[in-house]
Amino acid sequence: MRKRPVPCIAAIAAVIPILLLFGSAALSFELEQRVQSFTLENGLKVLIQERHLSPTVSLYIRHDVGAVDEISGRTGTAHFLEHLLFKGTRTIGTKDFKAEEKIREELIRTGNELDREKRKGKAADGEKIKELARRLAELQDRESRLIVHNEIDRLYTENGGTRMNASTGQDITSYFVSLPSNKIELWARIESERMREPIFREFYSERSVIMEERRQMIESLPERKLWEQFLATAFTAHPYRRPIIGWPSDIANFNYDFVREFYRTFYAPNNTVIAVAGDVSAPRVMEMIRKYFGGIPAQKIYRPHITEEPVQSGERRVFISMKASPRIAMGWHKPPLPSFDDTVFDIIEALLSRGRTSRFQKRLVEGKNIAERIDAANGFPGSRYPNLFVVYGTPRGPHSAAELEKEILAELEKLRKEPVAAAELEKVKNQIRMDYLRDLDSNEGLAGKLSYFEVVAGDYRYIKQHLETIERITPKNILEVANRYLKRENRTVAVLGGTDR
Amino acid sequence: MKTRFLLLISRLCILFIFVLCGANAGAAEITADPGLLRYPPLKFEVPQTERVVLKNGLTVYIIQDRELPLVRAAALIRAGSAYDPPGKEGIAEIAATVMRTGGAASLSGDRIDERLDYSASVVSFTAGLDACTGSVNAHRDHFPEAFALFADMVRKPAFDVKKLAIAKNLKIESLRRIKDDPQKTAFREFRPLIYRDNPRGRLATIRSVGSIRREDLTRFHADRFRPGNMLVAITGDISREEALKLAELRFGDWKTKPAAAAYPDPPRPVSHGSVHLIEKTVPQSTIILGYVVPGKSSPDFYSLSVLDFLLGSGGFNSRLTGEIRNRRGLSYSTGSFYSAHGNYGAIQAYSITNTASTAEVLQVIRETLDSLRKKGITEQELSWAKKSINNSFVFDLETAEQIAAEMLRVEFYGLPADFLSSFRDRIEKVTSAEVRESAVRHLPSDGAVVLIVGNEDGFEKPVAPSGKLIRMKENF
Numbered sequence: 023m024r025k026r027p028v029p030c031i032a033a034i035a036a037v038i039p040i041l042l043l044f045g046s047a048a049l050s051f052e053l054e055q056r057v058q059s060f061t062l063e064n065g066l067k068v069l070i071q072e073r074h075l076s077p078t079v080s081l082y083i084r085h086d087v088g089a090v091d092e093i094s095g096r097t098g099t100a101h102f103l104e105h106l107l108f109k110g111t112r113t114i115g116t117k118d119f120k121a122e123e124k125i126r127e128e129l130i131r132t133g134n135e136l137d138r139e140k141r142k143g144k145a146a147d148g149e150k151i152k153e154l155a156r157r158l159a160e161l162q163d164r165e166s167r168l169i170v171h172n173e174i175d176r177l178y179t180e181n182g183g184t185r186m187n188a189s190t191g192q193d194i195t196s197y198f199v200s201l202p203s204n205k206i207e208l209w210a211r212i213e214s215e216r217m218r219e220p221i222f223r224e225f226y227s228e229r230s231v232i233m234e235e236r237r238q239m240i241e242s243l244p245e246r247k248l249w250e251q252f253l254a255t256a257f258t259a260h261p262y263r264r265p266i267i268g269w270p271s272d273i274a275n276f277n278y279d280f281v282r283e284f285y286r287t288f289y290a291p292n293n294t295v296i297a298v299a300g301d302v303s304a305p306r307v308m309e310m311i312r313k314y315f316g317g318i319p320a321q322k323i324y325r326p327h328i329t330e331e332p333v334q335s336g337e338r339r340v341f342i343s344m345k346a347s348p349r350i351a352m353g354w355h356k357p358p359l360p361s362f363d364d365t366v367f368d369i370i371e372a373l374l375s376r377g378r379t380s381r382f383q384k385r386l387v388e389g390k391n392i393a394e395r396i397d398a399a400n401g402f403p404g405s406r407y408p409n410l411f412v413v414y415g416t417p418r419g420p421h422s423a424a425e426l427e428k429e430i431l432a433e434l435e436k437l438r439k440e441p442v443a444a445a446e447l448e449k450v451k452n453q454i455r456m457d458y459l460r461d462l463d464s465n466e467g468l469a470g471k472l473s474y475f476e477v478v479a480g481d482y483r484y485i486k487q488h489l490e491t492i493e494r495i496t497p498k499n500i501l502e503v504a505n506r507y508l509k510r511e512n513r514t515v516a517v518l519g520g521t522d523r
Numbered sequence: 524m525k526t527r528f529l530l531l532i533s534r535l536c537i538l539f540i541f542v543l544c545g546a547n548a549g550a551a552e553i554t555a556d557p558g559l560l561r562y563p564p565l566k567f568e569v570p571q572t573e574r575v576v577l578k579n580g581l582t583v584y585i586i587q588d589r590e591l592p593l594v595r596a597a598a599l600i601r602a603g604s605a606y607d608p609p610g611k612e613g614i615a616e617i618a619a620t621v622m623r624t625g626g627a628a629s630l631s632g633d634r635i636d637e638r639l640d641y642s643a644s645v646v647s648f649t650a651g652l653d654a655c656t657g658s659v660n661a662h663r664d665h666f667p668e669a670f671a672l673f674a675d676m677v678r679k680p681a682f683d684v685k686k687l688a689i690a691k692n693l694k695i696e697s698l699r700r701i702k703d704d705p706q707k708t709a710f711r712e713f714r715p716l717i718y719r720d721n722p723r724g725r726l727a728t729i730r731s732v733g734s735i736r737r738e739d740l741t742r743f744h745a746d747r748f749r750p751g752n753m754l755v756a757i758t759g760d761i762s763r764e765e766a767l768k769l770a771e772l773r774f775g776d777w778k779t780k781p782a783a784a785a786y787p788d789p790p791r792p793v794s795h796g797s798v799h800l801i802e803k804t805v806p807q808s809t810i811i812l813g814y815v816v817p818g819k820s821s822p823d824f825y826s827l828s829v830l831d832f833l834l835g836s837g838g839f840n841s842r843l844t845g846e847i848r849n850r851r852g853l854s855y856s857t858g859s860f861y862s863a864h865g866n867y868g869a870i871q872a873y874s875i876t877n878t879a880s881t882a883e884v885l886q887v888i889r890e891t892l893d894s895l896r897k898k899g900i901t902e903q904e905l906s907w908a909k910k911s912i913n914n915s916f917v918f919d920l921e922t923a924e925q926i927a928a929e930m931l932r933v934e935f936y937g938l939p940a941d942f943l944s945s946f947r948d949r950i951e952k953v954t955s956a957e958v959r960e961s962a963v964r965h966l967p968s969d970g971a972v973v974l975i976v977g978n979e980d981g982f983e984k985p986v987a988p989s990g991k992l993i994r995m996k997e998n999f
Contacts, residue, residue, distance in 0.1 A: 075590060076921045077567050108839070113555060171849055172839035177557055179838050180907050182914025186838075202917050204565045211557045227852035235855035237806045238875050244703050314553065345804070346703040378624070378636040388624075388689050394696040418696040449641045456643035456662060459591055464922065519703075 053462075053486060057472060058304045064320040065292025068311055069472045069482055070304045073465060079203040079300030080465035082473040083213055086295075087288035088193045090261040090328055090404065095275075098268015099284045101190040102232055102276050107197070108174055108188070109223040111215040115173040122168040126223075129161040130278045133226055137275055162226060169223055174212055181205045185466065190266055192404030194477050200466060203301040207310060214314035217289055222278060229276050236267050244346040244518055245414075252351040252516035253403055255340040256410060260331035262403050290321040297473035299465040331355065331408060338514040348423040348520025352430065353402065353410035356507045360479055365491040366503040367400040367411050372450040373442060373500075374398040374413070374433065379449070381436075382415075386429050392421040396430065405478045410514075411507065423517045437504040441497035454492050458485070567917050569944045570926050573763060575770075577750070579777055583770045584756040584930050585763050588923035594666035594759035595924050596673065598657035599935045602747035605652050605722040605787045611739055613694060613727030618682075618740050619648035619655050620690040626681035627672065635672055644669035646676070652723050653864055654935060655747075663760045667769060670757075674773035677748060682740045695729050702997055706875065708801065709809040709976040712997060716799060717813050717869060717972050721790035726998050749779040754934055756927035789867035790815050796971040798987040800979060800994050808881040808977030812888050813871035816965040818864045819938055825949045826957040827861060827870065827965065832908045833900055833958075834891065835859025835872055840907075842891050843872060851887075853880045865936030870966065878981035885973065885986055892966055899959030913947045 060068045092099045109115060116122055136154040139146050178186045178199055186199035201209060240246045250265050257263035267273070296315075298307055334355055357363055375382045375398040382396040396415040403409065417426040461467045476482040554560050573585040604615040623646060626632040639646055644661035646669055657677065661669040701707050711726065718724030755774070757766040792815045817823050835843035835858035847857045857874035872892070876884045900908075920926045920943070933942045975986060986992065 073590070075588065075923075076917065077565050078917055078921055114557060166850065171845060175839040176907070179840065180910045180914065181562075182911070182917065184915050184918045200918065202565050202567075202914060204562045205914075207560055207562065208557060211554065211560060224849070224852075227850070230852035231848060231855055234807070234853065234875070234877060237877060238706075238855050242705055242805045242807055347700050377640045379640040384636075387693070388686075391689055391692055394693055394700065416696070416700065418692060419699060445641075449643075452641065453643040459593060459662070460660075463591055463593060 054483065057482065058308075059482070060308055062291065062312060062316055064316065064318055065290070066311075066315050066318070067295045067476060068308065069295065069297040069469075069476060070302070070307055071297075071299045071468060071472070072302060072304055073299055073468070074301050077203045077301050078200055078465060079206055079298060079302050080200045080469040081198060081206070081209050081213075082295075082297040082469045083197045083217070084295050084297075084473045084477045085195045085289055086193075086293045086477050087195055088191050088404070089264060089266040090192050090407065091288065091325065092261065092264070092284070093326065095272060096277075096280055096284075097264045097272045098232070098266070098276070099281055100195055101266055101268065102229070102273075103281050103285055104188045104190045104195055104197075105228050105232065106222045106225070106281065107216055107220050108172070109228070110170070110173055110221055111212075112219055112221060114177070114212065114215065115170050115221065115223060117168050117170060122165060122223075125161055125165050125168065129158065129165055130225065132158045132161060134277065137277070141275065158226065162224070165223065174216070177208060177212060181208055192262055192266060193406040194474070196470075196473070198466070198470070200300075206298075206302060206307065210310050210314040214318065217291070217294070217315070218318045220285065222281065225276075225278055229273065232267065232273050232276075233270070236270065236273060240265065240267065244344050245349060247344060248342055248349050248351055248516055248518040249403075251340050251342050251518075252353065252514065255338050255516060256353050256355070256514035257331055259329045260407060261328060262331075262407065262409065266403075287324065290323060291315060291318045292320045293323050295473045295476045297469040297476070299469040299472070328407070334512050334514075336511050340514075340516045342516065342518040344519050346519035347416065347419070349414070349416050349518045350423040350427055350430075351412060351414050351516045352427070353412040353514050354507050354509075354512050355408060356400075356411050357408055358401070359405055360484055360487065362491060362499075363503050363506070364400070365488060366495055366499050367507075368454065368488075369447070369450055369492070369495055369500060370411070370437065370504065371398045371400045372453055373437070373446065376450065376453055381433055382430075385433065386415075386426075390429065392418055392429060393426055394418045396426075417520075423520055427515065427517075434504065434508045437500065438508060442500050444497070447495075447497060447500075451492055451495075455489070458489060565917070569920060572756075572926065572930055574930075575767060577771060577775055579750040579775065581750040581770070581774050581777065582754045582934065583767070584754070584927055585766045586756070586758040586923040586927055587761065587763065588758060589760045592663045592760050594659075594661055594663045594757070594761045595927075596657075596659040596666075596670055596755060596757045597924070597927055597931060598677070598753055598755045599931045600655045600657065600677075600748060600754075601653070601752040601786070601935075602655040602743070603651050603653040604725075604727070606743070606747060607722065607725065607727075608739075608743075609725065611731055611735055612725045613732040614735055614739055614743050615650035615655060616727060617687070617690050617694060617732065617735055618743050619650040620694075621682050621687050621740060622676045622680040622744075623648050624690065625683040625686035627675035628679045628681075630672075630675070632681070632683055632686050635676075639669060639672065642668065646673050648676070666759075666761065670769055671773055677753070678774075678777055680740075680744060682737050682744075684737050687735075687737055687740065691732055691735060694727070694732050698727065698729055698732070698999055702999070705803055705805050705807070705809050705976045708803070708997060709811055709873075709974060712801060712976070712995075713811045713813060713871070713972075713974045715998070716797075716974055717793060717815050718790040719793065722787045723790055729999050745779075750774065750777050754931045756931055758923040758927045789818070789864075792816070792965070793970055793972055796969050796973070798973040798992055799975070800986070800992055801974070801976045801997055802979055802994065803976050804978050805878075805976075806978075807875055807877050808884075808975050808982075809873070809875050810881065810885055810888070810973070810975050810977075811871055811873045812885070812892075812971050812973045813869055814966050814970060814972070816861070816868050816870050818866050818868040819936055819942070820866050823957075823961050823965065824863060824868075825953050826961040827863075827868070828912060828950065829905065829908045829953050830895065830900075830958050830961055830966075831859055831861035831870055832912060833904050834870075834895065836861065837908060837911060842895075843874070843888065846887055846891065847874055847876070847884055851883075853877070853884055857884075865938065878978050879983045881975060881977055881982045882984045882986050885975070889968075889971070892962070892971070893968060895959070895962040896966070896968065899962070900955050902955060905953070905955045905958065909950055909953065912950050916947055 058070045182202045183199045188197045394416040398413050402412045472482045475484045575583045607614045624632045642665035648657045659673045715724040835841045847854045854874045854876045859872040861870045874884045
């Protein structure tokens with residue numbers, strides 16, 4: 023088989039300045055100089071980086087909790103909780119808090135009763151369901167009249183907040199917003215209160231919104247449906263097998279008290295990291311965070327045992343029937359960060375699918391022209407627990423998913439047999455070094471990255487450690503890792519649509 | 524009154540406790556109502572940029588930002604899909620792709636890829652409706668090389684036939700796959716419905732892309748890619764002199780005949796509304812209702828921006844999101860957006876809802892617009908919209924790259940030079956009467972074009988009077 027042409031000497035020489043100026047040591051040294059890190063008495067961790075380019079600031083709050091922490095029958099709780107946190111607090115979002123609370127008590131009682139009756143299935147009392155539904159609607163209406171709708175959103179929006187959002191992952195739940203930098207106190211005021219005492223208003227209509235979200239983001243999209251089934255097959259025991267949004271019947275049965283309990287267990291300051299990047303003074307921000315968040319009591323986090331995934335003992339396959347063009351997903355189990363092997367997979371990911379000269383793009387998408395796209399990704403569907411290295415591809419008609427699978431496997435076989443050429447490895451390392459620089463280029467990217475690694479790796483300085491590990495990786499390491507993990511008995515394949523069976 | 528009094532008391536208590544603690548003496552109290560927080564003033568002026576016109580008519584903007592060793596270039600070229608010849612829709616897009624992949628000057632596409640990837644530089648071209656956007660993103664040490672390659676692609680693309688064939692194949696496959704995604708299908712198919720026979724209303728199809736040949740690309744390139752049709756910005760860790768020297772070196776001797784092809788007329792508003800349906804077996808309906816409206820060069824741009832904000836782009840408190848998502852729980856994604864180009868634009872309201880709520884949600888959208896026309900907006904809504912739009916303006920100009928992109932757009936669309944610096948004032952001057960007038964004039968009840976992609980059997984009631992529903996197929 024043909025080897026890739028080795029880039030000319032000039033190109034190699036041209037890249038040296040990056041190494042000299044932005045080798046990992048220089049880069050990370052700079053990062054530690056720039057980031058200021060504090061921990062409040064209650065365990066809240068704060069990372070601040072001043073950047074005075076524009077009068078803006080990006081703010082991240084990340085809680086060390088995600089879908090993996092849910093128990094069976096309650097999948098989707100972490101995500102639903104995240105939605106409910108936009109409903110306000112005791113002082114935000116209400117016209118008369120006491121009156122509202124009283125109605126809510128009855129509303130939840132009615133809702134619980136209705137859910138219980140519905141769960142009886144065929145044995146359910148139709149009349150009773152009708153009556154309960156009528157009463158629930160009436161109570162919702164009364165609650166609604168006492169609510170100031172979407173006040174958190176209004177406050178942020180009118181003060182220039184942008185990109186305000188939240189996300190729930192398998193490992194982590196995040197709340198973020200960017201504000202004009204003079205408005206940072208608004209963020210502290212809102213977020214400290216919603217961390218301490220959120221009020222779950224409009225519980226049942228939000229539950230319906232999640233149902234719509236599921237229909238829109240999963241049921242209607244072949245790619246997402248494929249991933250859901252893929253994960254349910256690749257993992258047999260670990261919670262990574264479950265969809266973050268939840269299984270439909272769990273969503274239909276979200277229960278107020280269970281969500282409350284989940285919130286109480288995990289939303290503690292000692293389970294939280296804040297990152298601030300932008301046009302601020304670090305001491306002043308620190309003082310403000312202490313003032314607003316300092317009084318939230320620390321608590322003992324009881325994390326239930328999370329089932330470990332047993333070693334896979336043979337290839338697994340699943341086919342999803344759907345009228346759509348074919349798609350294929352493949353995955354291999356592997357250890358999580360900060361293991362050395364995980365970092366080697368970052369290199370493998372880039373070799374396979376990063377840029378126009380990557381192996382998949384050059385050989386399969388363009389060379390053989392049999393795929394519309396092929397992507398590789400390391401660390402799916404989460405980073406914290408043993409996870410997967412995955413490949414996703416869409417064959418170009420008339421080529422089938424089976425043909426594409428064969429070609430993808432042939433490319434992986436090359437990784438197991440032939441050492442990667444020095445120049446190709448260097449190219450990939452250059453790309454990863456540049457990623458680092460580009461990530462620093464926005465307040466949002468920076469705050470996001472610092473807080474993410476502080477939570478999942480336990481220390482934002484993992485970023486530096488990662489770059490250093492990248493430097494050390496040799497062609498032999500890649501060969502070993504490819505042979506250790508990218509083998510048949512460790513693989514799961516999911517195919518959707520087309521005519522493949 | 525009563526609650527205020529209570530709040531005051533609780534505030535005093537907090538203050539008292541802090542004082543007792545001693546250690547926290549002087550710590551300010553926590554404001555009970557976050558709406559009453561006071562903030563220091565924000566210092567923000569639209570940043571100054573340097574603008575230079577080369578002898579051949581090419582305009583270059585320069586902004587220095589030395590925080591990180593990165594340099595970027597951006598270009599706008601009058602070569603969007605609005606210039607696709609009829610029957611050859613997709614040319615602008617394929618040309619953009621093959622300029623990048625198909626080699627330039629004396630280098631093959633593969634050699635260029637190797638050089639750029641090795642230094643982790645990124646060069647790309649994307650075709651929009653009106654403009655082709657080019658960009659370069661590189662480490663400062665590699666920027667000169669990447670910029671030189673970029674200039675070669677713009678000036679002397681080779682349009683290698685093999686790379687053209689690949690680009691066409693991939694585009695055709697991605698067209699085939701659009702029908703798997705109801706939302707993408709809906710927004711794509713909506714464009715011809717509102718822009719109609721205007722060039723912006725034509726879609727690339729499997730057939731039109733299939734018919735594109737190399738000489739089509741070379742002709743398109745010769746017509747469209749000229750110094751007078753192009754604006755460039757260079758930003759980042761580079762001095763003014765260096766940037767200018769590079770621009771002069773790579774583009775200074777670029778000479779072509781003066782631009783020939785005329786700027787296409789803006790799309791006209793639709794005079795009679797209609798309701799269209801694309802049948803699809805999916806659990807949800809995607810509903811879009813839209814209008815052709817004026818763009819950024821119109822005095823109505825500001826009142827339309829406020830109108831769109833309150834209708835559906837202003838987050839949870841906009842009318843559509845508040846009613847459909849929040850109060851009724853019928854949708855996860857709903858709202859509106861105003862895509863304002865130079866002398867035209869479109870306002871589109873949308874909602875993705877479960878099949879059985881399709882007619883209800885369409886009705887809510889219609890009623891919301893009705894109420895905007897009949898009752899207008901409240902003063903409270905007006906001031907909230909103004910505050911929100913103006914306070915977030917700083918985020919349109921957050922980085923050197925964004926500032927450059929905005930400057931390029933202003934000039935590209937022929938807007939006045941003070942467009943950005945006067946923006947907040949113009950928004951501030953909008954009155955509620957103007958918003959209502961804009962709603963009446965530009966979003967008339969009989970002019971709404973509606974498209975639903977969904978499963979008609981499951982609709983709870985008809986979405987249009989009998990005989991008025993236009994069933995259509997996707998264009999592929």
